[in-house]
Amino acid sequence: MSQSIGVLGGGSWGTALSILLAKKGVEVDLWVRNEEKALQMNESRENIQYLPGVILPNNINITSSIDKTIKDKDILLLAVPTQAVRNTIEKIKHDIKPGQIIVNVAKGIEVGTLYRISEIVEELVPNSKYAVLSGPSHAEEVAKDIPTAIVVASKYEDVGLYVQEFFMTPKFRVYTNEDVIGVELGGALKNVIALGAGISDGLGYGDNTKAALMNRGIIEIARLGEKMGANSMTFAGLSGIGDLIVTCTSMHSRNRRAGIKIGEGHSMEEASRIVGMVVEGIKTSKSAYSLAKKLDVEMPIINAIYEVLYKGKDVKNSVINLMLRDKTHEVEM
Numbered sequence: 467m468s469q470s471i472g473v474l475g476g477g478s479w480g481t482a483l484s485i486l487l488a489k490k491g492v493e494v495d496l497w498v499r500n501e502e503k504a505l506q507m508n509e510s511r512e513n514i515q516y517l518p519g520v521i522l523p524n525n526i527n528i529t530s531s532i533d534k535t536i537k538d539k540d541i542l543l544l545a546v547p548t549q550a551v552r553n554t555i556e557k558i559k560h561d562i563k564p565g566q567i568i569v570n571v572a573k574g575i576e577v578g579t580l581y582r583i584s585e586i587v588e589e590l591v592p593n594s595k596y597a598v599l600s601g602p603s604h605a606e607e608v609a610k611d612i613p614t615a616i617v618v619a620s621k622y623e624d625v626g627l628y629v630q631e632f633f634m635t636p637k638f639r640v641y642t643n644e645d646v647i648g649v650e651l652g653g654a655l656k657n658v659i660a661l662g663a664g665i666s667d668g669l670g671y672g673d674n675t676k677a678a679l680m681n682r683g684i685i686e687i688a689r690l691g692e693k694m695g696a697n698s699m700t701f702a703g704l705s706g707i708g709d710l711i712v713t714c715t716s717m718h719s720r721n722r723r724a725g726i727k728i729g730e731g732h733s734m735e736e737a738s739r740i741v742g743m744v745v746e747g748i749k750t751s752k753s754a755y756s757l758a759k760k761l762d763v764e765m766p767i768i769n770a771i772y773e774v775l776y777k778g779k780d781v782k783n784s785v786i787n788l789m790l791r792d793k794t795h796e797v798e799m
Contacts, residue, residue: 468493469632472535473543474554476503476528477743478516478605479571480545485609486638488523496528497535504530516743520609532557541567541632544583547744548574548654551583555590564593569618569629571599573653574746575753580760582650595625598646599633600653601704602712604719608638615639617704619649641704648700651691655768656710657747658754659683660721662771663714665781667722668729675785679767680714686765690754693761721747734775751775766791 469492473480476498484494498504507513507528511521522528529535536542536558546554551572562568568591570583581589587596601616608614618633618640620626626642634640643649659679666675687710688701700706713719724745727737738745755772758765770788773779 470539471495471541471543471632472537472539473497473545474532474535474558475543475545475547475572476507476513476516477545477547478513478609480543481513481517481520481522482605482609483543483545483571483633484526485520485522486635487633488525490635491525492632494526495535495539496526497532498528498530501530504528517605517609533561536561539566541569541629544568544570544572544587546572548572548576548583548746549749552576552586552590555587559591562591562594566591566594567597567625567628568594569597569599572746573600573650573657574750575654575757577749577753580753580757582647582654584646584650595622596620596646597622597625597629598649598653599629599640600649600709602708604712604716606718611637613637613639615641615704615708617641617643617649619643619646619705621646643700643703643705645697645700647694648691648696648698649705651694651696652687652701652703652705653709654746654750655687655690655754656683656706656713657721657745658751658768658771659687659710660713660719661725661728661745661747661751661775662767664719664722664725664727665729665771665774666725666785668726669781669785671785676714680710683767684710686767690758690761690763690765693763694757720745724748728774729781748775 473484473496484496488494584596597620599618603614603616618629630640630642662679663676720741720743724737724741727740751772754768770784
């Protein structure tokens with residue numbers, strides 16, 4: 467019996483995973499919101515905007531009909547930006563069958579509610595079974611079969627194992643984890659730290675500065691995660707340090723590229739326009755700042771990035787202020 471998936475979101479990651487699964491023989495319906503773009507992708511067999519030069523296999527059907535995309539699918543894949551997740555699920559929630567497996571690949575925290583995506587899904591479609599797929603995985607590389615390792619997290623052991631088998635290929639290794647909170651937070655908050663790494667690059671600082679940002683950044687992420695009930699070891703894994711490394715160091719990273727432009731003196735709006743894609747870390751920095759305040763968790767790097775983006779703080783002074791904070795121990799006992 468052939469497997470099928472409905473992919474909601476025709477950006478770079480939704481397209482790359484559609485290609486990966488189509489090559490495995492999975493029947494893929496890929497929902498693209500814009501009808502004209504869906505027609506263009508079907509005709510050219512290419513996502514010119516996000517993955518130029520990568521051919522779409524014939525068993526990917528690109529459609530602007532969300533109803534067709536979700537009907538009778540083994541898995542629904544959420545690949546829309548975080549702030550669009552709620553609206554997307556609202557459109558389809560009455561047609562989702564009980565026990566439907568929903569796999570999310572967006573990395574962020576909803577502004578306002580401060581919900582992780584699992585919490586949005588559980589609120590709107592409580593009878594579904596949720597999993598999150600995360601880790602160091604640029605769409606541009608996955609689409610070209612470059613070896614990649616990621617993690618799937620679900621509170622349902624059978625769902626985690628099913629998703630692992632569904633996505634696994636000789637070039638795409640999938641690990642399992644039950645820590646949904648940790649995997650979601652690692653994926654979301656590393657985007658904020660990557661903005662900081664990009665800002666550092668844009669200011670002309672070096673490897674020493676970036677290494678300090680990355681190292682202290684993962685400590686902040688873990689600090690918040692533990693307060694929210696995550697397993698601290700998750701942040702040493704693929705969705706923690708692994709994803710942080712790739713997002714802070716690669717020019718594939720839209721968050722790092724946006725940060726570079728901000729460090730060079732552009733506003734966050736200008737930086738987003740230059741990058742030309744959704745920069746998840748910009749909105750997530752606001753959510754992360756609010757979460758840290760709400761839960762009384764010390765996150766000086768996250769706070770500094772938020773203040774640069776939303777309070778107009780001077781970038782260079784923010785770096786100096788981080789360096790001149792009160793002396794403290796490295797390891798919390």
